Amino acid sequence: MPIINDPDAIQLLLKHIESVGFEHLPESSVSAAKTFILDSIGVGLSGSRVANVAKIKQAVSHWGQGHQAQVWTTGEWLPAVSAAAINGYQIHNQEWDCVHEPAVVHPMAVILSSLVAYSQQHNLSGKQLILGVVIAVDVATLIGECVTSSLKFFRPSICGCLGATAGMSAMLGIKGEALQNALGIAYSQISGTMQSHVEGSPMLAMQIGINASAAIRAVDMAQAGFAGPKDILQGPYGYFHLFEDSFDIQPLIQKLGREYQIERVSHKPFPTGRAGHGTIDGLQQLQKQHGFSAKDIARVDVYGTPLINKLVGRPIKEGMNASYAKLCNGYIAASALLNGSVGVADFEKSCLQDSERLALGSKVHTHLNDVSDVNALAPVSIEVTLNSGAKHRVDLQHVLGSPQNPLSRGAQLSKFSAACNSAIVPFSESDIAFLIKRIDQLEQITNINNLVEALVSNR
Missing domain, CATH: 1.10.4100.10 (2-methylcitrate dehydratase PrpD)
Structure with missing residues (x-):
């Protein structure tokens, strides 16, 4: 109140x-x-x-x-x-x-x-x-x-x-x-x-x-x-x-x-709901540290806040559309485990129907941690159980992209270039560089139309 x-x-x-x-x-x-x-x-x-x-x-x-x-x-x-x-x-x-x-x-x-x-x-x-x-x-x-x-x-x-x-x-x-x-x-x-x-x-x-x-x-x-x-x-x-x-x-x-x-403000390194970013961040860290592959996975347990459970704790299922899958921890985790990251191409129809990805996603389980704040998106913990019986866990207080764990300038520009390259009409490298320069010098632009002209591919 x-x-x-x-x-x-x-x-x-x-x-x-x-x-x-x-x-x-x-x-x-x-x-x-x-x-x-x-x-x-x-x-x-x-x-x-x-x-x-x-x-x-x-x-x-x-x-x-x-x-x-x-x-x-x-x-x-x-x-x-x-x-x-x-x-x-x-x-x-x-x-x-x-x-x-x-x-x-x-x-x-x-x-x-x-x-x-x-x-x-x-x-x-x-x-x-x-x-x-x-x-x-x-x-x-x-x-x-x-x-x-x-x-x-x-x-x-x-x-x-x-x-x-x-x-x-x-x-x-x-x-x-x-x-x-x-x-x-x-x-x-x-x-x-x-x-x-x-x-x-x-x-x-x-x-x-x-x-x-x-x-x-x-x-x-x-x-x-x-x-x-x-x-x-x-x-x-x-x-x-x-x-x-x-x-x-x-x-x-x-x-x-x-x-x-x-x-x-937090960056989103990956094109999914922010509530699923901790899952990707944690899995990337665990894979890098322990060297396991998707085929080694017996089970993944994600322990998140009430909001994480509410937003991405939904079950993976056949016939999902991209909007549902982007907010499904199982699909997000499976994509990260198979590819090492998650990108826009992971939500194409062929990927959404991929039986290997769906089967792997069904091994992912999202649970409540002990956080009571209904609006919190962290902390989050990820625990991987391998077929060998080995278990690996990481606890994240701040997920990649947050002000406390920010993207580097290089990572920001890599994301921007990938985004421009995935437009319906991809941007050339010279056009991407031109657009970056325009925004870096934004306070010098006297008319925003001079910026927007650079937002048109093949202008």
């Missing part, structure tokens, strides 16, 4: 959004913003390879034409709301985008897809985009981090929409009543539940795209003078009471303006 006499959470956020300018950002936050803009663009380019993108393009073709923003990789010009919907889906459709673990929010999917589309439409600069991303991530993740109950609505899409609305407002300098209206209008549209996650439905990622569009609509409506509800967090039907079961706004009080959350 909330602490009695808490200050007004929405007023804390409004003050933060209004008062922070690019010149206030520490270099470490600017650097982190560019790091995760690069990462999110990479996975968004790779996401163009997913077959459902064509279906979404067909659907949005009925929603109007426009020359405001572009689809990443293929370059079609569309209304900003439509481009944001497609690009948001592309960022999240392979479960490869970064995550803020304490909040259980993928902060860049809704945020970057909407902010880039809006920046294209309004010819905004790289500095404005960086500022918008930093503010948006603060809002999305600190709202999420205040929640003390388990996921039931899809926090990445819902908090992402509120964050994106804040970020666009910061980019444009929207303040006062218009800013509060924008957030209220966004709140009136936010959507997404965990039912798609349970079923492995492609709507899980499309909830990101829908909320990216909603954030743009919210800012446009507020700019036109339309009013929204105001008490959207702690009101009787505000976010904390309606969408979540319990909360404590101390993270907002303690961190807002003191710790920029873009610096607390």
